[in-house]
Amino acid sequence: xxxxxxPRLLRPDTPRNTLGYTRRDYEGAISxxxxxxxxxxxxxAVVQACYDLDIEPHRVAKLSGIGCSSKTPDYFLxxxxxxxxxxxxxxxxxxxxxxxxxxxxxxxxxxxxxSASIGIGQFAHAMRRGVNMTYLVENNGVxxxxxxxxxxxxxxxxxxxxxxxxxxxxxxxxxxxxxLGASYVARSFSGDKExxxxxxxxxxxxxxxxxxxxxxPCVTFNNHAGSTKSYxxxxxxxxxxxxLDFILPRDRINASYPxxxxxxxxxxxxxxxxxxxxxxxxxxxxxxxAMNHLQERHALGEIVTGLLxxxxxxxxxxxxxxxxxxxxxxxxxxxLCPGSKVLEALNASLRRS
Amino acid sequence: xxxxxxxxxxxxxxxxxANVNGSGSASANELFARAIMNMGVPVAPRNxxxxxxxxxxxxxxxxxxxxxxxxxRGGCDLMVAxxxxxxxxxxxxxxxxGYLVYDSTKTLPRSRFREDxxxxxxxxxxxxxxxxxxxxxxQLFKNIMYVGALTALLDMDLTVVDKLIADQxxxxxxxxxxxxxxxxxxxxxxxxxxxxxxxxxxxxxxxxGDRIFINGNDACGLxxxxxxxxxxxxxxxxxxxxxxxxxxxxxxxxxxxxxxGKARYAVVQAEDELxxxxxxxxxxxxxxxxxxxxxxxxxxxxxxxxxxxxxxxVPVVVFNVQRGGPSTGMPTRTQQSDLIACAYAxxxxxxxxxxxxxxxxxxxxxxxxxxxxxDRLQTPVFVLLDLDIGMNDRLxxxxxxxxxxxxDRGKVMSxxxxxxxxxxxxxxxxxxxxxAWRTIPGxxxxxxAFFSRGTTRNAYAKYSEAGTxxxxxxxxxxxxxxxxxxxxxxxxxxRAAQPARYGAIYYGSxxxxxxxxxxxxxLQGFHVDTLRxxxxxxxxxxxxxxxxxxxxxxxxxxxxxxxxxxxxNEGEVDPKRLLRVLHYDGTPITASFISGxxxxxxxxxxxxxxxxxxxxxxxxxx
Numbered sequence: 001x002x003x004x005x006x007p008r009l010l011r012p013d014t015p016r017n018t019l020g021y022t023r024r025d026y027e028g029a030i031s032x033x034x035x036x037x038x039x040x041x042x043x044x045a046v047v048q049a050c051y052d053l054d055i056e057p058h059r060v061a062k063l064s065g066i067g068c069s070s071k072t073p074d075y076f077l078x079x080x081x082x083x084x085x086x087x088x089x090x091x092x093x094x095x096x097x098x099x100x101x102x103x104x105x106x107x108x109x110x111x112x113x114x115s116a117s118i119g120i121g122q123f124a125h126a127m128r129r130g131v132n133m134t135y136l137v138e139n140n141g142v143x144x145x146x147x148x149x150x151x152x153x154x155x156x157x158x159x160x161x162x163x164x165x166x167x168x169x170x171x172x173x174x175x176x177x178x179x180l181g182a183s184y185v186a187r188s189f190s191g192d193k194e195x196x197x198x199x200x201x202x203x204x205x206x207x208x209x210x211x212x213x214x215x216x217p218c219v220t221f222n223n224h225a226g227s228t229k230s231y232x233x234x235x236x237x238x239x240x241x242x243x244l245d246f247i248l249p250r251d252r253i254n255a256s257y258p259x260x261x262x263x264x265x266x267x268x269x270x271x272x273x274x275x276x277x278x279x280x281x282x283x284x285x286x287x288x289x290a291m292n293h294l295q296e297r298h299a300l301g302e303i304v305t306g307l308l309x310x311x312x313x314x315x316x317x318x319x320x321x322x323x324x325x326x327x328x329x330x331x332x333x334x335x336l337c338p339g340s341k342v343l344e345a346l347n348a349s350l351r352r353s
Numbered sequence: 354x355x356x357x358x359x360x361x362x363x364x365x366x367x368x369x370x371a372n373v374n375g376s377g378s379a380s381a382n383e384l385f386a387r388a389i390m391n392m393g394v395p396v397a398p399r400n401x402x403x404x405x406x407x408x409x410x411x412x413x414x415x416x417x418x419x420x421x422x423x424x425x426r427g428g429c430d431l432m433v434a435x436x437x438x439x440x441x442x443x444x445x446x447x448x449x450x451g452y453l454v455y456d457s458t459k460t461l462p463r464s465r466f467r468e469d470x471x472x473x474x475x476x477x478x479x480x481x482x483x484x485x486x487x488x489x490x491x492q493l494f495k496n497i498m499y500v501g502a503l504t505a506l507l508d509m510d511l512t513v514v515d516k517l518i519a520d521q522x523x524x525x526x527x528x529x530x531x532x533x534x535x536x537x538x539x540x541x542x543x544x545x546x547x548x549x550x551x552x553x554x555x556x557x558x559x560x561x562g563d564r565i566f567i568n569g570n571d572a573c574g575l576x577x578x579x580x581x582x583x584x585x586x587x588x589x590x591x592x593x594x595x596x597x598x599x600x601x602x603x604x605x606x607x608x609x610x611x612x613x614g615k616a617r618y619a620v621v622q623a624e625d626e627l628x629x630x631x632x633x634x635x636x637x638x639x640x641x642x643x644x645x646x647x648x649x650x651x652x653x654x655x656x657x658x659x660x661x662x663x664x665x666x667v668p669v670v671v672f673n674v675q676r677g678g679p680s681t682g683m684p685t686r687t688q689q690s691d692l693i694a695c696a697y698a699x700x701x702x703x704x705x706x707x708x709x710x711x712x713x714x715x716x717x718x719x720x721x722x723x724x725x726x727x728d729r730l731q732t733p734v735f736v737l738l739d740l741d742i743g744m745n746d747r748l749x750x751x752x753x754x755x756x757x758x759x760x761d762r763g764k765v766m767s768x769x770x771x772x773x774x775x776x777x778x779x780x781x782x783x784x785x786x787x788x789a790w791r792t793i794p795g796x797x798x799x800x801x802a803f804f805s806r807g808t809t810r811n812a813y814a815k816y817s818e819a820g821t822x823x824x825x826x827x828x829x830x831x832x833x834x835x836x837x838x839x840x841x842x843x844x845x846x847x848r849a850a851q852p853a854r855y856g857a858i859y860y861g862s863x864x865x866x867x868x869x870x871x872x873x874x875x876l877q878g879f880h881v882d883t884l885r886x887x888x889x890x891x892x893x894x895x896x897x898x899x900x901x902x903x904x905x906x907x908x909x910x911x912x913x914x915x916x917x918x919x920x921x922n923e924g925e926v927d928p929k930r931l932l933r934v935l936h937y938d939g940t941p942i943t944a945s946f947i948s949g950x951x952x953x954x955x956x957x958x959x960x961x962x963x964x965x966x967x968x969x970x971x972x973x974x975x
Contacts, residue, residue: 025799029815058802061639061794074804074816081794083638083665084806085631086657092586092628096635096643097794099584099619104639104795122631125624317621324615328583329640329793333760335617336581338607340754343579347751350565352391353520 017054026050026057028078032071038190038216039069039138043076045193046107049200050077055105061097062107065090065119068145069111069138069216088119091126091135095317098131101327102318105204106133113143116152116171123173127180127209132316134203134210137173138190140218141229148221159226172298174308177211178291183314184210185290186307189234190217194243199307201246207268208314215303239297241282241306245274267312284310359471360450361552364394364419364560366430368503371443373436375407381496382413384521385503386746387566388514389417395560397423397865399745399941404591404684410439419560423748424866425941431553433499440465452551454499454506473547475502480538494535501539508550510557511540565713565751569742572713573672574599575752576720577644578607581760582670584643585620586632588651591684592740593674596646626651630658630669637669638805640765640793642724644670649678652694659733660699661807666780666791668727668763672720672736674743677939686939687740689861690911695735696889696919702827706734706837707889711864712742714749719842728763730837731788739910741862741941764790771800779803780826781812787832834890841888844895847871849880855955856882856902857934858895860916862941863908869944870951877948879955881906889919896924899931904958906951908934910942
């Protein structure tokens with residue numbers, strides 16, 4: 001971490017997005033995480049994604065649970081409202097927020113302990129409920145704030161810094177998300193911003209529950225030999241299914257990619273995902289195929305990254321509840337209160353006849 | 354048998370139905386209660402049901418009271434014994450001189466009855482087997498048939514029941530005819546075989562007035578609609594489930610957009626109570642009025658989140674329909690035993706606003722007001738009712754609403770105010786009342802955003818572990834709690850007819866029993882001032898009331914005297930001043946219980962009885 005605040009002065013030639021915002025407008029408070037923490041790279045990727053997508057910062061609501069990862073929403077999008085909730089319970093708070101105002105973009109940030117251990121129930125139900133959100137898990141397989149205990153995503157046989165071997169079966173949140181009905185499922189690596197930024201962009205524009213598991217090595221407690229979530233281990237075992245290019249409708253540039261190796265996916269809002277295939281037979285629209293692929297590669301000791309599954313015609317919770325287009329938190333008294341006449345009629349129906 | 358001294362009463366007795374749950378008796382019993390009400394006679398029904406779907410004993414108790422007493426009376430003057438499993442205890446419960454209606458298809462030995470009761474057999478099974486072929490009908494129509502028999506035995510107007518059946522099955526003519534037919538079969542059998550009326554009679558009167566008949570849970574759901582709630586998240590739990598069902602039902606009726614059929618509300622059944630309160634907090638943080646309804650075990654599960662809502666200052670509303678605790682306790686019985694769990698819910702130094710409605714009218718009124726209070730105070734507000742109010746239909750004053758009333762959204766800073774440069778500190782006490790301004794997410798592109806958290810922070814919502822920041826915040830929360838006292842429903846004082854040295858404090862569902870107990874006590878020469886507490890934190894008047902009396906009875910329905918504890922703690926009252934009157938067997942408290950306990954205590958204390966000349970006076974005063 002650093003104690004030095006960046007100067008607020010901008011050079012006249014500082015790049016701005018089409019809304020006129022600079023990258024700085026998407027940054028937050030200075031991170032208090034350890035120097036080299038993968039989580040800070042993820043924060044930077046979120047900043048870049050929002051800048052690139054021309055999202056007005058205040059249109060994002062960022063929510064988190066408890067843990068190192070859950071501290072990060074303070075470190076990006078300083079002009080967005082944020083809510084650091086309770087341990088493992090971010091999904092329910094986010095769900096409620098999304099019910100109140102369907103117009104904002106909801107970004108849930110969680111960790112492996114927060115989502116796979118204490119919060120696995122809420123994680124699962126938010127996925128199956130179809131909440132329109134981007135759910136990022138900053139996954140390091142370890143409890144940082146309490147100094148290095150295993151979380152539920154720690155691989156069987158992996159070693160803690162103190163030499164303790166984990167004998168419990170790991171939970172793969174990506175596999176769960178696929179099974180539970182998330183309509184955009186990806187895995188990435190905090191050290192691979194080329195892959196991560198387009199994945200976040202795609203998720204932010206996706207309607208429905210988007211889940212990205214970002215392997216994010218803990219430099220302090222889980223970056224040693226024997227760990228399966230260290231920088232070295234992940235780089236050596238990473239098997240990317242595809243490279244994602246996220247393209248806003250206005251862009252119309254794709255000439256740099258050889259035709260034939262591209263898969264074009266149009267999302268509900270007209271934005272386009274271009275998947276540059278590395279694995280020629282990988283089909284991201286096939287949920288069962290994605291589940292199989294994940295398991296096959298896992299058996300070979302590989303960590304599959306990339307966009308594993310996307311359903312571009314997905315629906316969200318508001319659609320299921322058939323709520324009005326106008327956000328519920330903006331409905332005036334006249335739309336909510338039936339008034340005295342209705343009450344009089346109701347009283348009449350409850351009296352003796 | 355000839356020496357029976359039968360009970361003779363008009364419009365003043367207790368009828369009890371002993372049934373097997375799942376047998377379709379509930380709707381017939383309810384119909385009968387409505388028939389009595391439609392004859393203008395006040396009636397207070399209570400469903401005493403098991404935590405079970407089918408096959409367990411269930412009772413429906415109906416107090417008929419021309420005087421208008423709606424509290425449980427206790428005892429039973431007429432038993433409709435339809436459950437062989439509970440036959441012995443049902444027969445035993447009947448008052449001497451009472452009446453027993455039973456299915457006389459199968460002959461029972463004389464030893465199964467009592468000598469001091471009037472036995473009125475109706476061969477329900479036999480008539481049903483003769484009249485119907487469908488096994489389901491044979492079972493179901495027994496219920497409406499005994500209603501018919503009762504109509505004759507109590508000298509009631511058969512057309513009143515006919516009309517109710519017609520209203521209930523409007524549009525399903527076949528069902529109307531079938532039910533009316535069964536009703537008549539019972540009626541005619543009773544007329545032909547028994548001397549009607551028996552000593553108990555229902556006579557038309559005008560004791561109901563313009564009052565309405567509804568249960569508290571429905572009234573809470575309606576209150577939430579009128580209070581502007583748009584998000585409800587919940588997990589099913591007895592006895593609160595019907596709050597949400599009512600809210601959903603009224604919303605479908607009154608909150609569906611007439612143009613496109615879309616919902617101006619969202620109801621989500623969560624995976625557990627943690628998620629339901631989490632959703633409510635998220636929605637309220639984001640500017641929607643949101644609530645959940647639950648009961649004791651749900652309150653326990655929500656504790657951590659209550660602390661978050663308290664400390665992050667999120668305006669949520671919680672309806673707690675209390676049942677018997679601790680643990681799973683008595684899920685289908687009533688108690689007032691969650692006061693402490695709610696008043697100081699969550700770890701650390703927390704305190705919460707509680708409202709205590711006494712009946713469905715106040716469930717509606719407080720239910721709506723809770724949302725204004727939560728927004729104004731930016732804190733959780735608990736509406737504490739209980740199973741007795743929540744799940745039983747009760748006569749109460751009609752609901753009212755002032756169309757000029759606007760929702761009080763509290764201190765919410767607008768984009769215009771932010772743009773104009775108004776100083777925004779999320780936890781800054783600019784007005785001195787302990788309530789800071791908040792902004793709703795999405796308000797302004799560059800001003801007013803803040804990071805909510807359960808951790809300590811400074812007045813500008815920045816993370817801070819500095820002791821001074823922490824103390825500033827805690828002192829502000831304390832000031833806010835003081836502000837709350839002035840906004841909450843005030844206590845209701847009822848002075849005794851004569852100057853009284855003793856008082857009684859009570860709340861919620863104890864209300865009708867307490868009112869009746871005061872009269873019973875006065876008849877014995879004991880005069881007691883009463884104060885009905887309607888909210889927590891307590892208004893100063895509550896503590897003043899205690900000091901204005903030599904002693905105050907705290908009447909409540911729990912084992913540990915939870916209101917008493919709160920009074921001692923918050924009012925710094927000498928515990929000796931507060932005398933316990935505690936009822937906690939899971940049944941609703943009765944006037945005779947309260948008056949008995951108070952009279953006994955006053956007699957022990959040799960309290961001089963005032964001038965009334967009653968036989969008890971002499972006994973007590975000597």
